[in-house]
Amino acid sequence: MNYNPAPAKIGDTLEEIDTPALIIDLDVFDSNVDRMANRLYGSKSRLRPHSKSHKCPSIARRQLDAGAIGVCCQKISEAEVMVEGGIRNVLISNQVVGQKKCDRIAALSKLAEIAVCSDSLLNVEELANASLRFNTEINVLVEIDVGTHRCGVLPGDEALALAKLIEKTEGLHFSGLQAYQGRAQHMRTIEERRKAFEIVEDAVRMTVELLKENGLTCQIIGGGGTGTFELEAASGLFNEIQAGSYIFMDADYGRNLDSEGLPVSEFGQSLFVLATVMSTAVRGQIVVDAGLKAFSVDSGLPLLADFSDLEFTRASDEHGIIQLQETGLEPSLGQKIRIVPGHCDPTVNLHSWIVGVRGGVVECLWPVSAQGANF
């Protein structure tokens, strides 16, 4: 029921795109997609990118073409959209709670290879009920808390107990471990990320061995994100990497530092909100037509891609305020400028279309088919 017209047509120039619009630089995007595929090539870890970042089957298919084995989703509704978009292998890297939602997992399991995570006995029971009702089998991973303190049972005995329950429950198949350290993704220095990952590594190794001693094999050991994927991949423990943001990047990931203390530059900024200068009436500032309904500010205010010396200082629902400097370039009324969002995932979720631009010309319009798919 939302407002659906696309902000551009194929062949439009950048200037002709209506604003605010979510645009990607296709050269940078392609390079990011291929780079992650190449980085994991030859390692034990296969890439299962997280589709919660893009919510877009067109992008998921592009990632599979580059070698990904499937995608992650965070919600059953996202998984339904991905399967409808032709994706045949989906891991819901999250708990799905409630009998009705579990029924949807069972139903979807008849159409594609689906797996889901769990961290409670009650949820295992719901999943089993659904599986029996739909006469199918549901693949279930045990999520362990490896330091994020969000969801997940304790590594070791708690994980073993839940895995055993899943394995012996009719209609369910124990598929492995979910071990994502979300907080580590945005720790600024490589030392902090390594230290956080040591805890992850110890917890996963110990739990995998304990499961093995008890006759349980982990088909999937999944985790990792754009901030730490090389640690998971190098560990030899993780066979699936769940990075998502690497295709787009954002201002917050831009603050992560490498081993030399420089901003991590392996993946380029491909995602922007295109905005128009809508007011220059108040002295010392300009106002753009993009605010809290065009980008998310949970990880800080956006940056300006084309005017790095100017500061984005305030955002209201539909306005963004940019302070001008005494000297330097000054965007003029009506001019279009590119904004780097603070956090890519919730920003993408605000838009119905991703406008792909190459060489200043619109080359594709990708529907964000799972926009708002959160239940």
Place this chain on the structure above:
Amino acid sequence: MNYNPAPAKIGDTLEEIDTPALIIDLDVFDSNVDRMANRLYGSKSRLRPHSKSHKCPSIARRQLDAGAIGVCCQKISEAEVMVEGGIRNVLISNQVVGQKKCDRIAALSKLAEIAVCSDSLLNVEELANASLRFNTEINVLVEIDVGTHRCGVLPGDEALALAKLIEKTEGLHFSGLQAYQGRAQHMRTIEERRKAFEIVEDAVRMTVELLKENGLTCQIIGGGGTGTFELEAASGLFNEIQAGSYIFMDADYGRNLDSEGLPVSEFGQSLFVLATVMSTAVRGQIVVDAGLKAFSVDSGLPLLADFSDLEFTRASDEHGIIQLQETGLEPSLGQKIRIVPGHCDPTVNLHSWIVGVRGGVVECLWPVSAQGANF
């Protein structure tokens, strides 16, 4: 192209609503709608509620039934949705910049009573071009900066110069002044709000008199929000009040204080995000299935409607973390709880449906037809 199924059916109980869902308590909502209408009844100020809060023609029609003279929008796309939904009188309380967007204003002016704000010569020229192209007349208000320092020319001579230009430009009609003090809405004490309004009042009075001396009449003098509307109404200057949030309220408005230093309680909290407890595995906390994609955190984290002693401490894309207390009630796995969003407007924009509940039963499903309408 977004994910469109409604999270409930008419007649469902609260427990049967899928989550996360945007719900309103219809008794409180009705009371808020009627109370604002009654508060302005008999004053010189008529109510033109801001539809950017709800983006929902069903609610706009309800407000008109209660006596509102029309609605405000912030974007031409919102105005298009409102006119399509049967609203015949729309003020775009904002600048609309660029020839293509101005053309849409001209086209819409042939279907309904439309007005728009301006704060620049260039924009006046674009609006005039559009008006002539579509052989219509566009109503234009001059926006003046009354202390928010966002958009708007200076009160006094600058406003007069722009008003004169509009009045003499073929195809345009000078309709009055837009004088909204956005910052004042959330100043915590009534003294701060009064002080901010003194500046508004002086600026508007001086400008209106100057315009009058120059033969220009203000058909509309608009401004005011949920935090200050009684000041605008009492001034005798403003003939249109543009409050929007009063129908829903939010955690941030809940921090405004009245003359006795108590939270302003005139309007009740009618808007909630309904969420489900999805994990209780990590000790000392619970996790709900609503995060940054279900509510906006630009004005702080949400509150818990039914567990006021518990604190919402962290939100990620799809998760909300709630710390438990040593003693007290504890929501259990699978339980549904109501969350009060920090900021209502950008929260509503994340949802495709508003689920209206009365006495625990779903009574209406209102499409958020202008969700994502930001260009």
